[in-house]
Amino acid sequence: MPSIKAIVTNAPDGGVSVKTINTDISSYKVLISPIYTGVCGTDRGIVSSSLKFAYNPEGSDYLVLGHESICEVVDSKVPEFKAGDLVVPVVRRPGDCVNCKIGRQDNCSDGKKHEAGITGMHGFMQEIFTEDPEFLVKVEDKTLKEVGVLTEPLKNVLKAFEVFETVSKRAVFHGEDSTVLDKNVVVIGTGCEAFLYTMMARELGFRSMMINRHPLSHKIEKIFDDLGLRFVNYAEDPDEPFSSGIDLLIDTSGDPTTVFNFLRKVNYNGVVILFGTNGRAPDGSFTGADIDYVVERNITIAGSVDAAKKHYLQAIEYLTKWHCSYGEKLENVITAKFPPENTAIFTSKQKDELKSVIEWK
Ligand SMILES: [Zn+2]
Structure with a gap:
């Protein structure tokens, strides 16, 4: 042995x-x-x-x-x-x-x-x-x-988009031009998973941004810039993200206060995917008015964890493509x-x- x-x-x-x-x-x-x-x-x-x-x-x-x-x-x-x-x-x-x-x-x-x-x-x-x-x-x-x-962190993203696709079928989600080019994806967080969610949202044709309540370091800012990804520090710029509302909100923070805050910006038939977990996050409040908001707008709140083998295969396909397109800029991640x-x-x-x-x- x-x-x-x-x-x-x-x-x-x-x-x-x-x-x-x-x-x-x-x-x-x-x-x-x-x-x-x-x-x-x-x-x-x-x-x-x-x-x-x-x-x-x-x-x-x-x-x-x-x-x-x-x-x-x-x-x-x-x-x-x-x-x-x-x-x-x-x-x-x-x-x-x-x-x-x-x-x-x-x-x-x-x-x-x-x-x-x-x-x-x-x-x-x-x-x-x-x-x-x-x-x-x-x-x-x-x-x-x-x-x-x-591959492993990206496969989680592909499963979450499968969940999104499943629940978004109940109404017409795409725009009149058949695309999602005018649909807004906001990803809460700026870690590796948030980065991968934003890469995939952009890949699928959404307008997308990552948000956090503090500025990025110059090094991380440059990595995102090099890959053409958008970031907003909402502590500094609270009216962003997206004045036209959010169609898909993805949380990687596990922080209820932040999730509930941006949930109130989700559009009709919008989807909220909860991915991040943080058992030590302070409590947030979800009010009766929030329930009204979610019900009246047909908003779906879905949790998503892990992924199947098929999502690993898809993750490898996207990484192959992105590595081909971005090379060292992707390696810098x-x-x-x-x-x-x-x-x-x-x-x-x-x-x-x-x-x-x-x-x-
Ligand atoms: Zn089982």
């Missing part, structure tokens, strides 16, 4: 350390090792013990962290994969409910699914691990060796790379961070 390096926590108590673990790789279908693993708010929430739903795998006194990754196949015993292939492992693994049985564990109906690096299953921040081919998505374009780490030993990145957000990653090779 080889000894390997892994980044571990003890969920839900938290903490983080680099640990040498013994791992059984004597039998496998596909053997893989990470190239980069991304660090996000969920990892930090587990480490700080604010995400109480995280738990160790059964019988283990630790949990290997990591759910965002781009990996390389070391060896394969199935024909679909070969050594050297770039792959992204799927985070959520099915339980036995009907949605899980059809590959839609993102819509698990009894909560008995598992999530790598989060709930009851070791994650991808370990030097080598075995994987079932069913849960691997291949990245054909080898130039995505770095930005491929954005990965704002810092750290060795596995630097566990300080789990306890504090880096200055000028859009996406921090751990470099394994």
